[in-house]
Amino acid sequence: MIFTLGKVAGHISAELHGDPECEVSDISALQSARSGQISFLSNRKYYRYLRHTKASAVIIKRDDLEACPVSALLVDDPYLSFAGVVKLFHPDPEIVPGIHPSANISSSAKVDSSVTIGPNVVIEDNSVIGSGTFIESGCVIQSDVSIASNTRLYPNVVLCHAVVIGSRVILHPGVVIGADGFGIANNKGVWTKIPQIGTVIIEDDVEIGANTSIDRGALENTVIEQGVKIDNQVQIGHNVHIGAHTAIAGCVAIAGSVTIGKHCMIGGLSAINGHLEIVDNVVITGCSAVGNSIKSPGTYSSGIPVTEARLWRRIVARIKKLDDLAKKVAKLEEMIK
Amino acid sequence: MIFTLGKVAGHISAELHGDPECEVSDISALQSARSGQISFLSNRKYYRYLRHTKASAVIIKRDDLEACPVSALLVDDPYLSFAGVVKLFHPDPEIVPGIHPSANISSSAKVDSSVTIGPNVVIEDNSVIGSGTFIESGCVIQSDVSIASNTRLYPNVVLCHAVVIGSRVILHPGVVIGADGFGIANNKGVWTKIPQIGTVIIEDDVEIGANTSIDRGALENTVIEQGVKIDNQVQIGHNVHIGAHTAIAGCVAIAGSVTIGKHCMIGGLSAINGHLEIVDNVVITGCSAVGNSIKSPGTYSSGIPVTEARLWRRIVARIKKLDDLAKKVAKLEEMIK
Amino acid sequence: MIFTLGKVAGHISAELHGDPECEVSDISALQSARSGQISFLSNRKYYRYLRHTKASAVIIKRDDLEACPVSALLVDDPYLSFAGVVKLFHPDPEIVPGIHPSANISSSAKVDSSVTIGPNVVIEDNSVIGSGTFIESGCVIQSDVSIASNTRLYPNVVLCHAVVIGSRVILHPGVVIGADGFGIANNKGVWTKIPQIGTVIIEDDVEIGANTSIDRGALENTVIEQGVKIDNQVQIGHNVHIGAHTAIAGCVAIAGSVTIGKHCMIGGLSAINGHLEIVDNVVITGCSAVGNSIKSPGTYSSGIPVTEARLWRRIVARIKKLDDLAKKVAKLEEMIK
Known part of the structure; x- marks a missing residue:
């Protein structure tokens, strides 16, 4: 497909600095774009590529206009x-309705x-599938189960008994809900299974990544509110309630009966202990462990970035004796006072 | 279904304080129960809901009888x-035998x-499926493979060559064994694959959560003993041996050739390094890393709960210099002595 | 199958100490081998089993010849x-070509x-499957999609639109690529989806474990170079580039736009933050969090092994006050100077 820069600028309500008749035929990253392609600069880590880009035009902030060697939107x-x-x-390909x-x-x-x-899709008794929904192979x-309209299930998704899915939901391959x-x-000493008689409610505009699993509620339901975005391989336990427009990165583990507020962001490989509450607008950075309820908005962390291993081994030995070290310091303070 | 409290009390051998003829028709959580429903109090976090519950009856310990405003079992x-x-x-629905x-x-x-x-179930050559077993779509x-009796495979489970599954085992969707x-x-510098010629033995009454994977043994077998309960997205490497009635929470990673005793509990997102042994009755709390064999029963941890991020960044900088700090303290002690 | 030790020694170019006509019929671990079986000693943790092995022969290093009570290769x-x-x-079983x-x-x-x-395999429009490739049930x-020759897809693998897979690639059950x-x-406050128009390129001789997911690129492609070995339940984000012959253990989470060099090893349950670069020949030990680019080869860590929980709770309290402790020490140094 070919568009003029004028057409593209109009499409995104951009202020165009450059020739509105210039034609572009595709998009590309700043560092690999060629003439005839359009690119963008968002993450500051890629600012160094702007000066030398070969793109015909770049979508930027006004502040970067000076540094942009080509047409700017x-x-x-x-x-x-x-x-x-x-x-x-890259418009979505048209999907022809019909049942294989x-x-x-x-x-x-x-x-x-x-x-x-x-x-090979299987749809069992009494399930309801709304208009425009697309269920791919092997689901x-x-x-x-109830699925509303214009939802998409990629291949090999499993929705268990009585799960409720909203509209415009996207479920990637291997997702298991319920x-x-x-x-x-x-x-x-022997474990007895507690029957799990709640279900899962996924509201509108939720997207869930590959191989993520969301358990059904024990008594109450597990609820994922509208607009929540969940990455791959996330585990969400029973009775969890996630507020609208929260984003959860890959490999996060959320234990049972956790309540998370709206507009939160949870970094990858973090864990949230069971029965906790997290208020709206909380950011958990990656590799953090949430061990208590979080009652104030803000950013929280407990991940430790890597160090050269030889030094780290010494540090770990010191951590293991940190209680002793603190006591020594207290004693020194006492002696010097 | 409707039962009298007398009938319910008899079913669970409870001492009833209330009208045995009172009818209840369902169960519900303390905070959301309505008249005609029965609830329970187990986790102390929910004690505050007991005083105001609208349930017709609550299953409690004797100590909570005073605080219970309604009938008590x-x-x-x-x-x-x-x-x-x-x-x-909620009795299990009856399943009609037959092959789709x-x-x-x-x-x-x-x-x-x-x-x-x-x-769409596929069963390959020489596999044996015992009485009362239910294999759902897409498995x-x-x-x-050998599966004993009354085992249930939810949809899209994969059992690889020669895997052995006991009786009353439950495998949730997306489980991969073997x-x-x-x-x-x-x-x-180039990796050569070592053929993996062992298999996996899952004993009776094991339950395995969605998208969990258990690898076949390299030479010996991977063994999950009876009554073990494994949550979702757990990874169990080759030659691992897990003792009876151990429970493993979500997203735990167990490396190859680990031996875990009986009656252990492993918290979510914990990791166990390869070739280690853990004795019976060990508890590993969530987000812990087991780096050496554990030779005594007890509770072990290494997870750090989150802190406000600004403070945490300072703490991390201090951790990175902890070896220096300890040396300074030693020097101070020397000077003051 | 039965072979003489002479034949086995020739097959692996070993120096045989023992009777070349002695027959062996299978392989087994040192501690469980019986007469007629051949074993090996590699991991020093199993050295204690060498003296008492009942194997007919053991594959060892020259240094262990003295300690070997039986024939040695x-x-x-x-x-x-x-x-x-x-x-x-255990030669691979022959696979008969054909389409179910x-x-x-x-x-x-x-x-x-x-x-x-x-x-039940589904192959959609315009995909190309090369010679000798084996695609199992439910994929x-x-x-x-393009798959080269002699590649194997175990059951229920999903390859999304336009993914490119090399030769002799092995994809275990539940893998999702693209x-x-x-x-x-x-x-x-509301999340807008960025269309992901790149794809995934998996080069020759890559092996990918069960339930691992590798996302397609946003603009550029996600690339896994030749000979990379990836364990189960690994999550690889969009635009990641992994260099040849790197090995990644189970449950690792790699965020988007990460570049990893050749011949690296990443330990289980580690995480790598987005947009970072790691040079060749880097080792990340298990449970580590990579928070900055790594510019020198070497071994890096940040995992902390478990401690008895009662002590760990005290240590965590001390960690949370580590900034104060460091300030106290600085003050003491000032006072004593």
């Missing part, structure tokens, strides 16, 4: 505007006529 | 008794006539 | 040589006549 948020340009050049003959759909399921269902929708929570009670 | 372990009540109100016509079953496989097999059972272990040997 | 790298012996006794009738293959896909395709190959990266831009 000035916007407030280049990353966000860039998203709009990507969609312009190898799909197994219960006669009691209600599937809208505008739905697209791929090979399994168990009984009494498996039993880890509910066990100890009976003289 | 006194038991030793409310969480455990609650499990029995859940099963009373879309299943692909090798003519050399032996499938008991009481087995239930869902759509793949490779050759020479993939090759991570056996590689370095040959002048 | 002397080699430079017993673990590597052992791999060759395993293949001798339940597979759904687009008429525009190009599938070599020597390919083996299992039940989904989306449109425009799902959308976690690209979101915040628009007044």
Whole structure:
């Protein structure tokens, strides 16, 4: 597809510095763009590439106009505007509604006529699939599931019994929603399973990454509010409630009965202990362990970045004796006073 | 379903304080229960909800009788008794034996006539499926696998060649058992694959959470003893041996050739280094790293809970210089002596 | 299969100390080997088993010849040589080419006549599958994917649109390659999805463990160079580039736009923050968090091994006050000077 810079600028409401008739045919990263391509600068780590870019035009902030050697499209948020340009050049392919003959759909399921269902999909009794939803190969929708409209399930997603999915939800391959929570009670050394009779409610505009699993509630439901974005391989336990527009990076582990507020951001490989509450607008940086409820907005951390291993081994030995060290210092203070 | 409190009390051998003819029709959490529902109090965090509960009856310990404003069922372990009540109100749905016509079953496989097999299930050569087992849609059972009786495989589980599964085992969606272990040997900078010729043995009454993977042994077998409960997204390496009735929370990573005793509990997102031994009755709290064998029962930790990020950055800088700090303190001690 | 020790020694170019006509029929671990079996000693943790082994022969280094009570095959790298012996006794089963009738293959896909395709496999439009490749049950190959020759996909692998896979690649069950990266831009509190239009390139001789996910690039491609070995449940974000012959253990989380050099080793449950660069020949030990680029080869760590929990709680309290402690020490130094 080919667009003029004028057309692109109009599409993202940018102020164009350059020839509006100049044609661009694709998008690319600053360092690899060629003539005829459009790029963007958002992360300051890539600022060094701006001066030498071969792109025909770059989407930037006004502050970077001086440094831009080619045509510029000035916007407030280049990353966000860039998203709009990507969609312009790479529109979603049209999906033809229809049900693949190898799909197994219960006669009691209600599937809208505008739905697209791929090979080997299984839809069990009484499930309801809304308009424009696209369910790809190998997905399994168990009984009494409800999916609203324009939702997309990539291949091999599993939705367990009675799960409720909103509109415009995106579920990547291997996602499992509604498996039993880890509910066990100890009976003289032997674990008894606690039946998990709640379900999972995923609200509108949620996106969930590959191989992530979200457990059904024990009694109450597990709830993911609208606009939440979850990366790959995240584990969300039973009865968790995640507030709207919170973003959770890869490999995060959230134990059961945790409540997370709206507009939070949780960094990768962090963990949140069970039965805690986190208020709105909390940022947890990567590799952190949340061990108590967080009652004030702000940024919280406990990850330790790497050091050269020989030094780290000495540090670990010192950490293990930190209680002694503190006592020594207290004693010294006492002696000198 | 409707039961009288007398009937419920009898079912869990509870001492009833209240009207045995009072009818209850469902169960619910303390804070959301309505009249006609029964609830329970186990975790002390929810004690504050007891005084105001609208439940018709609550399963509690004798000590909480005074604080209970409604009918009470006194038991030793409310969480455990609650499990029995859940099963009373929510019995497992009956499963009709039979093989879905879309299943692909090798003519050399032996499938008991009481087995239930869902759509698109694949069972390869010489595998044996015992009575009452339920294999849901999209599961793949490779050759020479053996599954005993009354085991349940949720959708899209993969059992690799020659894996052995006991009775009453529950495998949640996306579980992979018996993939090759991570056996590689370095040959002048290039990795050579070590063939993995052991298998995996899962004993009776084991439950394994969604998207968990358990590797086959390199030479010996990987063994999960009876009654072990494993949460979602756990990774268990080759030749690991886990003792009976141990419980492992989500996202734990267990490296190869680890031996874990019986009745252990491993907290979420913990890691256990390769070739270690952990004795019976060990508790590892969440986000801990086990770097040496553990030879005594007890509780072990190395997770650090989060702090406000600005303070944490200063602490990390101090940790990185902890060896210097300790040396300074030693010097001060020397000077003052 | 039965071989003489002479034949085995020749196969791995070992110096045999013992009867070349002695017959062995299988391989086993040192501690469990019986007469007629061959074993090996590589990890020093198992040295104690050498003296008492019942194996007929052991593959060892020259230094261990004195301690070996049975026939010995002397080699430079017993673990590597052992791999060759395993293949001798356990050759890969022959795979018969052919396409299972339940597979759904687009008429525009190009599938070599020597390919083996299992039940319920889906291959979408324009994908190309090279000679000798084996695609097992339930795999989904989306449109425009390219797979070279002699590659193996275990069951339920998903390859998304336009992914490129090399030769002799091994993908274990549940692997997802090419799902959308976690690209979101915040628009007044609401997340906008950034379309992910790059793809994933997996070069020759790569092995990827069960339930691992590798995201497609946002603009550029995600690239895994030749000979890289990745364990189970690893998460690799968009635009990551991993150099040849690097090995990554289980549950590692690599955020977007990370570049890792050749011949690196990353320990289990480690995390690498986004947009970092790691040079060749770097070792990251398990449970470490990489927070800055690593510019020199070497070994790096930040994991802390467990301590008895009661002591650890005191240590954590001291860590939280480490900044104060350091200030106290500085003050003491000032006073004593």
